[in-house]
Each structure stands twice: as C-alpha cells, then as structure tokens.
Amino acid sequence: MRDRRDEQLRIAAARADFLEYGPQGAAGVGDVVAASWSRSASAGLDADKYTVAFHDDIDFDSRLARCARPVLERLTGDMSDVPVTIALTDAQARIVDRRDCSTAVGRVLDRVDFDRGYSFEESAIGTNGVGTVFEVGAPVSVVGSEHFNQSLVQFACTGAPILDPLTGRVAGVLDASMLAESWNSLVDALVRSAATDISRNLLLDRSQDTRAVFETYLRASARPGRAVIALGETVMANEAARSLLNPDEQAIIGQYAEYLMSKHDNALHTVTLDSGRQIRMRTKHITSRGDVVGVVAVLDEDRFGHRGADETDSRIASLPTISAGGMRSPSWISAYNEVAHSLTRNTSVIVLGEPGSGRLSILTDAFRIESPAAPIVVIDAADPRQTTSPPTPDDGRGLLVLRHIDSLPAQVPQELRSVIDDAVAAGYILAATSSSRPSTTARTYGGLVARFDHSVTLPPLRLRGPDLQLLVDRILKSIAPQRNTRISPQAMRVISAYSWPQNLTQLHTALESALHRRPVGEIQPEDLPGFCRTTAHRVLTTLEIAERDAIVRVLGECGGNRARAAQVLGMSRSSIYRKIHTYGITGV
Numbered sequence: 001m002r003d004r005r006d007e008q009l010r011i012a013a014a015r016a017d018f019l020e021y022g023p024q025g026a027a028g029v030g031d032v033v034a035a036s037w038s039r040s041a042s043a044g045l046d047a048d049k050y051t052v053a054f055h056d057d058i059d060f061d062s063r064l065a066r067c068a069r070p071v072l073e074r075l076t077g078d079m080s081d082v083p084v085t086i087a088l089t090d091a092q093a094r095i096v097d098r099r100d101c102s103t104a105v106g107r108v109l110d111r112v113d114f115d116r117g118y119s120f121e122e123s124a125i126g127t128n129g130v131g132t133v134f135e136v137g138a139p140v141s142v143v144g145s146e147h148f149n150q151s152l153v154q155f156a157c158t159g160a161p162i163l164d165p166l167t168g169r170v171a172g173v174l175d176a177s178m179l180a181e182s183w184n185s186l187v188d189a190l191v192r193s194a195a196t197d198i199s200r201n202l203l204l205d206r207s208q209d210t211r212a213v214f215e216t217y218l219r220a221s222a223r224p225g226r227a228v229i230a231l232g233e234t235v236m237a238n239e240a241a242r243s244l245l246n247p248d249e250q251a252i253i254g255q256y257a258e259y260l261m262s263k264h265d266n267a268l269h270t271v272t273l274d275s276g277r278q279i280r281m282r283t284k285h286i287t288s289r290g291d292v293v294g295v296v297a298v299l300d301e302d303r304f305g306h307r308g309a310d311e312t313d314s315r316i317a318s319l320p321t322i323s324a325g326g327m328r329s330p331s332w333i334s335a336y337n338e339v340a341h342s343l344t345r346n347t348s349v350i351v352l353g354e355p356g357s358g359r360l361s362i363l364t365d366a367f368r369i370e371s372p373a374a375p376i377v378v379i380d381a382a383d384p385r386q387t388t389s390p391p392t393p394d395d396g397r398g399l400l401v402l403r404h405i406d407s408l409p410a411q412v413p414q415e416l417r418s419v420i421d422d423a424v425a426a427g428y429i430l431a432a433t434s435s436s437r438p439s440t441t442a443r444t445y446g447g448l449v450a451r452f453d454h455s456v457t458l459p460p461l462r463l464r465g466p467d468l469q470l471l472v473d474r475i476l477k478s479i480a481p482q483r484n485t486r487i488s489p490q491a492m493r494v495i496s497a498y499s500w501p502q503n504l505t506q507l508h509t510a511l512e513s514a515l516h517r518r519p520v521g522e523i524q525p526e527d528l529p530g531f532c533r534t535t536a537h538r539v540l541t542t543l544e545i546a547e548r549d550a551i552v553r554v555l556g557e558c559g560g561n562r563a564r565a566a567q568v569l570g571m572s573r574s575s576i577y578r579k580i581h582t583y584g585i586t587g588v
Contacts, residue, residue, distance in 0.1 A: 008180070012145035012153075019047055032136055033127060033146045039135065040126040040148040044383050050151040052113040053124060053410055055094050060116065063291050064088070064162065064172050065096050067201035072099055075194045084178040084187065085109050091171055093121045093131050105178055112151055114177065123407060125149060129157030133173045137161060139192050144180035156183035160195035165203040169501070174198065209233070213286045213294035220284075220296050231258050232286065232294030241299060249273055252330060253299065255463040257283055259331035261295040263457050270302055271330045274466075278302040328466035331459035338456040340366040343399070348430040348451060350405065353458030356503030359433035360403060362458060367399045367429075374398050377423070379416070381405045381432075389422045396427040405432040405445050412448060420451070461500040461507065468496055471504070475511050476523075485515065486522045494525045497586065498532050526556040534584040548583040551576065555585070 010028065017025030018037055026034040040047075059065075068088050075086055076099045083102035087095050095116050100106035109115070122131030126148025132140045141158040157177040164171040174195040176187050213232035220228045227241040235254055237245075245253060256271055260283050268282045280302045286294040327333060339362050342349040351359045364376055375398040377390040390400060400423040402408075424430055430451060464471075472495060476485050487495075491514075500506050514527040525533070530549035550569065558564040566576040579585075 004183070008144045011143075015145045015148075029146075032132070032140060033142070036122060036127040036132045036135065037148055039122060043123045045124075045126050045148065047126065047148055048150050050112065050149055051124075051409060053119045054113070054117050055092075055119060056117060058090065058094055058096060058117055059290075060096050061290075062090065062096065063202070063205060063289065064090060064198075066289075067205050068097065068162075068172075068174070068198045071194050071197045071201065072097060075099075075190065076101055079176075079187075079190065082178070082184070082187070083182050084176050085114070087114065087130070087175045087177065089120065089130050089173045089175065091169075092119060093134055093173065094119045095130075096172075102178075108154070108179065109177060112155075125152075128152060129159035129175045129177065130173050133159040133161050133175075134170055137170060139188065139195075141185075141188055143183050154180055156180040158188045158191050160192045162195045162198045162202075165199050171199075171202065209286075209288045209291075209293035212288045213296065216284065216286050216294075216296045220298055227299040228296060229254060229257065229299065230294060230296045231261065244299060244301065245279070249279075251465055253279060253281065253297070255459075255465055256330040256334075257281065257295050257297045259334075259457075259459045259463050261285060261292060262459075269334075274328060326470055327464075328470075329459065329464040331463050332467060335456050335458050336362060336366060338454075339363060340369065342454045342456070343367050343429055343431075344370060346397075346429050347453045350432045350434055350449075350452050350455045351458060352434050352455055354460045354503055355435055356505035357458045357460050358504055359458055360401060363399065363401055363431050363433070371395075371397055371399075376401065377428070378403055379419070381408045381416075389419050390426070390428060392426045393428070398423070398426070398428040400424075400428040400430055402430075402432040402448075404434070405448065406434040408445055408448065420448075461503040465496065468492075471507065472511065475504075475508050476515070479508070479512055480515055480519075483515075483520050485518075485520060488522045488524050491523050491525045491528060494528055494532050526553055530583075530585075533586050544583070547579070548585065551579060551583070552585060 011033075014026055014029045015037075018029075018034075018041075019025070022041075023034070023038055026037055029037075065088065072086060072088060079086070079101045081101075083105050085101065085105050086099045088097040090096050095114070095118055098106075098114075098116055114120070120128055120130040122128065122135050125131055127142055128147060128149075129140060129142045132142065139158070139160040141156070143156040145153050147153050147155070155177055156179065157175055159173045159175040161170040162172045162174055163169070174191055176191045178187070210233050213230055214236075217228060217230035217236055220226065220230075221238045221240075225240055226238075227244045228238050229241050229250065230236040231254055237250055241250065252273065253271065256269075260266075260269070266283055266285060268280060271279050271281060273279060278301065279299055281297045281299050283295050283297045285292050286296060327336070339349060339351060343363075343366055349363075351363055353359050360378065367374070367376060374395060375391060375393050377398065378401045380403045390398065400420070402420075420430065432445075432448075432452065434445070461468075461471075469492065472487055472492070476487065495507070495510075502509075510529050510532055511523075513529045514523045517527040518524070530545065530552045533552055534548065551565070554565045554568050555562070558568065562576055562580070563573055566573045569576065571579075
C-alpha cells in the first residue's frame, strides 16, 4: 500500500512539472501516459477546466450494445463486491451503457458526467481510460494523477478496446472506474477478458448478417444473365458480373459500392471506367436489426448513354471520364463533384470523412477551380481562440472553412459566432470538415449544424485503389521535389495491399520514411516501414516494432524463406512463424 502511495506522489509531482515545464517534466512517467499528456496539451486543453460533451443522438440499442449486455451482466455479478462502475462506449467514445457495482462510486462519477450520452474523447477530456484507449488501440489503465484533467485525478480507470472481429477496428471500449484509493490491478485482467468476450459475441452476431446479404444476392442473381456483385463480410460476384468486368474493374465497382453503402445511397449510378465503358449500377443496402451490413449491386453496361424505360424516375449519378485533379476513383470523383457543385452554387457544406482522408484539400481544390484568387480562411474549431474576422474579399467571394467542427463545445464562443456572421455577410461561403456524420439535433456542432445546407462524405484511402499510384507520385514529389525518385512495382503492390487506417497522413509518413532509406532511385519494398506489410490490429511497443521490422527486412533478404530467415535472426522456425502471425506480416 505504501509503495502505491509513493508511486502516486511521484506521478503527481511529474504531472505538476509537466503542466509547468512541458514534456521534459514528465520524466519517469510511463510512455503511454506521457504521450497522452503531450497530445492533451497539444490539443489546447486546460487541465483545470472540465467540460464533457453530451450527445442525444446515440443508438443505445446498437449491435455493440446488444452483444455487450450479457457480458456486462455477468461482469457486474462477478464484481458485485468491488467498489467499481462499469461502462461501455461506442466507437466515438460516447457512453452507451453503465452499470454501478457500488452506488457510492456511481454518485461520485455522476459529478463528472460519467454517464450515458457523454463523450470521453481524449482530445476533449485529456488522458482517461476511455479516450486514451482509442488513441493507442490497446488496453490502458489510468490511475489518479495520471489523468490530465484535475477533475479526474480522484479516479482510477482501466479500459480495453472491443475489436470488431472482421475489420479489426475498435468498435468501442469497456471501462471500469473506481476511486484511486481503491485501485486494484486485478480489475485490469477482468476488463480485458470481458472485452474479448464482447468481440466474440460480435463475431457470432455477424453470422446472421452474412445470411441476410447472401439471400439478397441469390434473389438478385436468380434472373438469367443479370450481373450481380455483393459486399458484406466477403465479396461475391456471379458469372455474369465476371464476364462483364475484368478483375480490376470489379475491384473499382466494388469499392464504389462500398462507398455508397457508407452514404446509405440507393440511387441508380453510372460509373465511367478507364476504358470509356459506362456501367450502370443499382444498389440495395442490406440491413439486419437496424444496421447496414452489406450491399448488393445489379450491373449492366450502358451502351446508349441513356436510361431505360423502367428507370425514368431514378436519379442517375453519372461520373465523368476525366476526374478532378486527374483522380480516377469513382467514389472520389462523385464526392468531388458534390463539393464543387455546392461551392459553385454558394451553398454551405460539411465535408465528412475519416481523419487524413483529404477533407480540407477537396474543399480548397474545388473552390480554387472557379475562384483561383479568392481568399480562403481556415479556422481550427479545436482552437476557437483563432477568432480574427477574415478580410473582405475583393470580388465579394471567399471560402471560410471550420476544421474539425465536431470538436466544438456544446456552446460555441460568441467571438467565433461573430466571425462566422461577419464572414458570411462579406460574401464568404461557409464550409466545414468533420469526422462524424451530423445529427439533426440543434446541439450538434454547438448548434451550428443549422448553418449548413449540404453534407458530402469522402471515401477513405482504402476505397481509392485507382488513385493510389498518382497519390504516391504526388506525395514523393512534394517531399523531395529536387530528387529523382521512383516507386518500384513491387513496392507499389505492398502499398496497394495495405488498408491505410490513417489514410493520406499515414501514406505520407510511410513514403517519407522510405525516402530516408533511399534518397534517390527506385524505392523497393524493404524501404517501406514494416507496418505496410502487417495486418496487426493492436499498437505495438517500441521493442515489438523493432523486432517486426527486423523480421520483415530479413525475410526480404532471404526471398521469403522462413527457415533461412529464422536462422539469420537466431530464432527457431516455430518462433518466426508465430511472430509472423502475431505481427500480421504479409506480402513477404
């Protein structure tokens, strides 16, 4: 007990030094906590101010909530004599369920709004057992003074990610919180085990979804000669679809259908392929217990460039052969056209998408097409202190972009509202970027959602296969404009096979790392960071990253021969096979 108290005193002193002197003050604190403190400070958070955002648009009966209930009930029973509160969050760090094993602890947590509907993202609250789990993708325990915000120092919490068993992404977090003085490390093991059980329930639940997609696919394929593609947990294409499209074209159509699935768009679309052929596709979203679980697309070639008699009432989203900026991905072209159309009509627009997907770039590029000299003013909503009114545009037209509008507090500062009003009055088009879909509630985006007329969803990089080569070439040119650098076909295959969860930001980081290893000449697979050839779904330690990269490098040098690589690395064959599986190493 005394050792724990001494440890907390030491961390409390380090926290005080960090808040006064910066990162150098965090010496001796664990890497995960020190990195979280730095992210919290970089986000502009005040350790002495505490505000938690509330969301009233949460689905408390989602798939995750349903799959977690039996586990939560069992865990609550197992910990009935422990002074702890158990909470489940969704993928946006919003609490969707809470179980109190101790009413006393529950009452104290009520005072810090640790309850259903409240969001505990690290970027808004600072280091905590929910938001920090999302940042590192692994279990995290935050005890006492390891919290960034002073209001949470009285608590100890441990959170474990709930991984979607099919995508590997964090679907939510299971958290156990108690008073710091009652902290028991055994809670950590119980929470991790329960989070794994919820993931297993998600997998079992998915089997019903597979049947729903497959049955729709069979019904759509029943008509002779009809080309059908289905996307769910797997991709299915009938013989007619394989005859209509070559493998590359099937991939392009499949990516576009998956993009439409994220938009809930069931319109009739016409996609122009690189060959000039136009493929019409009508999509049907498959739902299971309220969730979209797949999409089935019926395809045919538009040989005449017009709609059939039975399609006169359908909206056609026709995509041009030449896309904006030379991009070829149908999903990107569709999104670009929507953004450009909104800006051309002076319509306020929110661009939605995953971080790093190019939300700000698509706004500025589309605006520059018609107004190359007009001013563009960008305000980071995460730092609303930037409230200087923009200059009056010479030609009465400009673009005001609110970046990360989803990070705005529930009450937007009056200074920022005044800046927006002044800009719109001066002729600026209002635009914003967000990583989440807007709600119809006035609370969303601090009540600013009513100021926007249209929203556009960008595709993530993993759904932009046709654009990868051009993006790689452009990024290499931007990093090293004076160098003669190329990317080899083998390295390009590695890049194409990776899912890029952090999108363009991560691709830029990978290419920058490759250029450090090979300043000029043709970049080879071994020049790319090790993560490009992995499918591991957890954050690795520094030691594990070094080991993974060494295995990838030696496997490349040994031509993929596992036995020879194990010998060079000084490990057994069973060990190298196990580590290849653990790190998700592929393509070597």
